[in-house]
Amino acid sequence: MTLKRLYYSSFFLLLFSFLTFSLSAQDQAAIDAGATLFKNNCGACHSRDMKTKMTGPALGGVEDRWADYPREDLYTWIRNSQGMISDGHPKATELWNEWKPVVMNPFPNLTDEEIENILAYINYVYTGAGQTTKGGPEVVDECTPPAADTGGSNMMYAFLFVILVVLALILARIISNLNYMQELREKGEAEKKTLTEILTSKGFVSFVVFAVVVVGGLFTVNNAINLGRQQGYQPEQPIKFSHITHACVHKIDCQYCHDGARRSKHSVIPAANTCMNCHKSIKVGSKYGTGELTKIFASIGYDPSTDKYIENYENLSDDEVKKIYTKWIADTYIQDNGSLDADGEKLINEQWDGIVEALTDEEIGDNKIQGPINWVRIHNLPDHVYFNHSQHVTVAGLECQTCHGPVEQMEVVSQYAPLSMGWCVNCHRKTEVKFADNKYYDNYYQLYHDQIKMHKRDKVTVDDIGGSECQKCHY
Numbered sequence: 023m024t025l026k027r028l029y030y031s032s033f034f035l036l037l038f039s040f041l042t043f044s045l046s047a048q049d050q051a052a053i054d055a056g057a058t059l060f061k062n063n064c065g066a067c068h069s070r071d072m073k074t075k076m077t078g079p080a081l082g083g084v085e086d087r088w089a090d091y092p093r094e095d096l097y098t099w100i101r102n103s104q105g106m107i108s109d110g111h112p113k114a115t116e117l118w119n120e121w122k123p124v125v126m127n128p129f130p131n132l133t134d135e136e137i138e139n140i141l142a143y144i145n146y147v148y149t150g151a152g153q154t155t156k157g158g159p160e161v162v163d164e165c166t167p168p169a170a171d172t173g174g175s176n177m178m179y180a181f182l183f184v185i186l187v188v189l190a191l192i193l194a195r196i197i198s199n200l201n202y203m204q205e206l207r208e209k210g211e212a213e214k215k216t217l218t219e220i221l222t223s224k225g226f227v228s229f230v231v232f233a234v235v236v237v238g239g240l241f242t243v244n245n246a247i248n249l250g251r252q253q254g255y256q257p258e259q260p261i262k263f264s265h266i267t268h269a270c271v272h273k274i275d276c277q278y279c280h281d282g283a284r285r286s287k288h289s290v291i292p293a294a295n296t297c298m299n300c301h302k303s304i305k306v307g308s309k310y311g312t313g314e315l316t317k318i319f320a321s322i323g324y325d326p327s328t329d330k331y332i333e334n335y336e337n338l339s340d341d342e343v344k345k346i347y348t349k350w351i352a353d354t355y356i357q358d359n360g361s362l363d364a365d366g367e368k369l370i371n372e373q374w375d376g377i378v379e380a381l382t383d384e385e386i387g388d389n390k391i392q393g394p395i396n397w398v399r400i401h402n403l404p405d406h407v408y409f410n411h412s413q414h415v416t417v418a419g420l421e422c423q424t425c426h427g428p429v430e431q432m433e434v435v436s437q438y439a440p441l442s443m444g445w446c447v448n449c450h451r452k453t454e455v456k457f458a459d460n461k462y463y464d465n466y467y468q469l470y471h472d473q474i475k476m477h478k479r480d481k482v483t484v485d486d487i488g489g490s491e492c493q494k495c496h497y
Contacts, residue, residue: 055143056146059139060140060144063132067127068080070147071147073148077124077304079121082145087113099113100137101128101129124303165431167431167432167433194223194226195217195220197225202215248440255400255437256435258434259434260380260381261314264309264433265431265432266432267308270431278296279296280422281296283412283415287409287410287412288411291397293394294395298318301318306354316347316351317377317380320343321391321394325350326350327350327353336390340378352366355369377391380395381393381396400435400436401437406497409495417460417462419456419460425438425439426438447490450490451484451485452483453484455482455483457482
């Protein structure tokens, strides 16, 4: 009887463990799916820590806030918020009155299961289950910039050069000794050369001249090839925009800001109104406070104190503009510190000087604070080179990081790749064409499909469809 009870107890314990493991695995799968859905649908407007307000409200606790209404109402709100507002739903109306005129994007294609996965992920992060330290969500590690190059390669080259010089001296000494022994054997007497005589001998001088010509020629050719290229170029921008904060921590998709990349030749520099989609709500930066965001407000004529765009802003004098934005900086300082002291006055003056420096440029005749931000261009191809972003992003399906490197880990963006012709051609030679579900390549598909089927080829590269033809990239 005891063995039988032990058997059943063990069986139920194993069954309970299996069910617990299965439920845990299902929960984790839902959270993982929700993380992807959140990034693709919600992450541009809602903070990823689920506790901070952005363009939209912090989503932590959203289920509790909708607890007095049927679950289906929350689904409907996510799919079509404006429809619920038009119908007069009390919770929808309450949210609209708090956040208007910011309109929540509709997501009519999200299923009930997908919405539940998003809610599971929100709860996972909000309750702290998705945190590895007190500082924030588990994604912080992946947002840490890679260690800077300490110049180890240059040290290695210098070390090798010293070794070669030492070997050359040893070889010269050996040759001198062999000549001495040969002369002694043939003539019975010989004079041994000193190190100075060896180094000034015709043979050694000829060798040094030859080495200088070869090394100098190598450096000259490499520098000529690299003429006009800017790999590693990292200029200081007029506004300290952190790609780590935007692209990594908050998971804002590259194409949300650079929306031309998917549909035109140029990826486009985001206009200030794109920034304002979020920064009408986020007015104080997490790192620089009012220092950098006020530059955007001053550029576009937005008064953060009144939450309104300034009428006839382009006609205001510098003193009138200064009054508006120094008041905003002062009010924010007082709110944080209780009163305006000497440090506050200094901060106001420094930030105003920063606004003037960032938004004006006497060299190009831009003396007005009002107007576009003068971003410094980093990636620049020669005029005779044709490059189309949409061809690579939409048709080829390349990630931005393929050419631009891990931008999400760059506090200040630099040029990652050389963007040379050889670099482009080599990429075309090794990159396989993605035929599946790609109507752009329907004309090629049958021919290459048949060749692969008959084992005449195992892959099709961009080079195979004309990716190395001169006229594809040159006007």
